[in-house]
Amino acid sequence: MLSYVSGTSDQPLLYQTVGATLERAAERWPARDALIIPQQNIRWTxxxxxxxxxxxxxxxxxxxxxxxxxxxxxxxxxxxxxxxxxxxxxxxxxxxxxxxxxxxxxxxxxxxxxxxxxxxxxxxxxxxxxxxxxxxxxxxxxxxxxxxxxxxxxxxxxxxxxxxxxxxxxxxxxxxxxxxxxxxxxLQQLATQLQPEDPINIQFTSGTTGLPKGATLTHHNIVNNGYFVARRQRFTEHDRVCIPVPLYHCFGMGMGVLGCTTHGAAMVFPGEGFDPLAVLKAVDQERCTALYGVPTMFIAELDHPEFASYDLHSLRTGIMAGAPCPVEIMKRVVAQMHMREITICMGTTEMSPITFQTEPDDTLERRVSTVGTIHPHVEAKIVDANGRVVPLGVRGELLTRGYGLMQGYWEEPQKTAEAIDQDGWMHTGDLVILDEAGYLKVVGRSKDLIIRGGENISPREIEDFLYLHPKIQEVQVFGLPDQRLGEIVAAWIKLKPEMECTVEEVQHYCRDNISHHKVPKHVSFVTDIPMTVTGKPQKHIMRKMMVERLGLQDDRAA
CATH class of the missing domain: 3.40.50.980 (Rossmann fold)
Structure with missing residues (x-):
């Protein structure tokens, strides 16, 4: 069997503009809460x-x-x-x-x-x-x-x-x-002229490398993606969604605002920017049933000194996306935040953005080891370096296409052609494995692979192992240039509050449990890890800083 999946659904695609989506919500649920922003004293229907x-x-x-x-x-x-x-x-x-x-x-x-x-x-x-x-x-x-x-x-x-x-x-x-x-x-006359295929949003890709490009998205792209992301969480007009992620990205304005609008769920914005205490207060006071965030947000909420002071029993579901979820963090989110139906999402801005998502009743193992199954009305295939589809269970690059595919990068036809091939497949750069049940496992980015002495090393594998260390709160692993081996393994580690640790302790922990070539040669203890707005680690920044600090010769562009 080849690594190809297409999403089926008993729900057809919506064919309406963003404006029509809000009009319909106002007609269906006129008096229900729509928008709650405590710091601005906003509570609108x-x-x-x-x-x-x-x-x-x-x-x-x-x-x-x-x-x-x-x-x-x-x-x-x-x-x-x-x-x-x-x-x-x-x-x-x-x-x-x-x-x-x-x-x-x-x-x-x-x-x-x-x-x-x-x-x-x-x-x-x-x-x-x-x-x-x-x-x-x-x-x-x-x-x-x-x-x-x-x-x-x-x-x-x-x-x-x-x-x-x-x-x-x-x-x-x-x-x-x-x-x-x-x-x-x-406005009524104008509404008759607008089409779902019209461009409606330009999102500057926050990617982990290179200058931002303007992904041009349509009404059809973002209305449907918001709808199906929310549908997989089983939203109704009785849900109340806490949205601490930024509005300027698809996570906030698409998965958040439009997901709520298509289902009548109330939007709760706990603050102008992310503040873990404000999130906990909003969930408690507004009896939120869902919470959105990237893994670092959930970690900050769980580790807040006042966490136990707030009642989070109203939570049922939500989304963790942007970066892989460490196993221990997911266990705590389910047990301590009561998010028994939390889902994991994966996608790219160019796909509006979500293409894979777990189901609310998926096992804990699937939520931490995979990013779920294909979304409705979306196709995906996994290919090798020659562009040939690989068998199930074999690693390759993820390609996606479907209703969510952007019109292109704004006035950059060459970059658009580099990302989208002649058959309409978006080349994501993500290295993945598709299993027989249709679940997708992300093993890294093609640019993140560490090639040490001819051996391919997945940073994710080492990160997952280091998250088991009782003193480590966050970790990112990446490659550094080495004249003899090509690359060597480095790690940035953020410790849990009040914890102390040494480089030798980390290396000794690794040597006893993983292959010697995967043991980080350079370890830095840091207070912050550079991230994009969607929670993706900016490893090119970490690499550049380490190269400069260690005085290494780096022939690879950041």
Whole structure:
């Protein structure tokens, strides 16, 4: 049998726009909770959320924005983010989601790359003062009006919408845009022109290597992926989902917002950014039935000093995604957080994003050793270096295709062609094994494999072993250049609170249990591990730092 699977379902694909999805939720569950954001005192029903989205959509039209125009959003998790997501969709705009952590050069490159005509932004987040950063990019702000900007370094940008009601020269106050735009534009007429295949979102891939590319996604892509991710968790309008992951990524805005909208489940955003205590409070106070996060988030919640003070018995399900789940962490999530039906997901931004997910009643073993089975209406195959499909149980690269496949990287046809072949298969770069039951096991990234003296070493195998050490909280294993062997094994380790450990102790622990060539030669104890927003470890950064620290010669590009 060859390593190929296709997802079947008794539920056909939805064929509707993002705006229509919200309209239907407001019609089906008008008085039920839709959006809860404690720090902003927001508790809106589906009808209220739809009304707010309509008002903002008219506001966008009043700025002269037209269907197909790109509008950026640069903000943490706030009510305005969710409203902007739906309002831009109703106005036919393409929402460009920008990492709140971006610095000036990154912001400038992102906005110019997609020729964004407007930017919705928060005043600040953490140590970033967004208003001052924009002024550095555009010192001419405030010398003229705010409705038709002409900025030298941002030549396409015409409007800056600042969240809140403060009047700042050069910026349009978000609240005033809502107040002044009630009579602008015929949204019903516009809705008849919008198509599910229209592009609706540009997601900058947060990948572990290289410069970000703009994955262009359609209504059809993200509405359906959100729907089927939530359906596998068996969501209904009685569920309440705690979403501490960032909105600017598919995990927050797709799997989170659209998954809830297609099923009528309430969205609970515990804070602007991730705070484990805020998550615990929100789950307790709002009686959340589901919780989303990456493994590091769940670890932080479990290890919080006040963890035992909160009642989490309302939890049933949720998603852990972004990186492999250590066995011990999954055991604690099920036992201590009562998430007996938690699911594991895997995917890529280019597939909108999820392609594999475990079932709520899968065994603990399957949840930690696999990423589940294929999603409905999606195909996957595993190929060798020559592009030939391998037999079941044989390692190869994962290729996927289906309704979730992006239109392409924004104005980068060459990079699109490198990622998607002529038969429509997305080449993920993930090394995987498919078993006879259709469960997929991820064994690493093709670029992460360590080749030591001609032997292929999987970092994941060593990481899984080191997670069993009683003092280790998090670990990442990667290769370092070596003149004699080609590469050698290195590990970054974050210890559990109040724990102390030595390099020799780690190496001795390994020597007694795994092959000698897999024992890390270099071990660094760290307080933080660089991650992408989706919880993927940025091993190229760790490698670069270690190469510089050790004075090694590295011929491989980061």
């Amino acid at each position: 589906w009808r209220q959320l739809n009304d707010e989205a309509d008002r903002l959509a008219r506001g966008f039209l009043s700025l002269g924005l037209k269907p197909g125009d790109r509008i950026g959003i640069w903000a943490p998790n706030r009510v305005e983010w969710v409203v902007t997501q739906f309002a831009s969709a109703k106005a036919g705009l393409i929402l460009v989601t920008i990492n709140p952590a971006y610095r000036l050069s990154e912001l400038e490159a992102a906005l110019n790359k997609v020729a964004a005509r407007a930017l919705v932004l928060a005043p600040s987040f953490k140590s970033s003062n967004y208003v001052e950063m924009i002024r550095q990019l555009a010192p001419e702000l405030g010398t003229g009006g705010a409705r038709d900007l002409k900025l030298a370094r941002l030549p396409h940008l015409r409007s800056l919408v600042l969240m809140g009601d403060e009047l700042v020269p050069g910026f349009i106050a978000y609240d005033s845009l809502l107040r002044d735009a009630d009579a602008c534009g015929d």
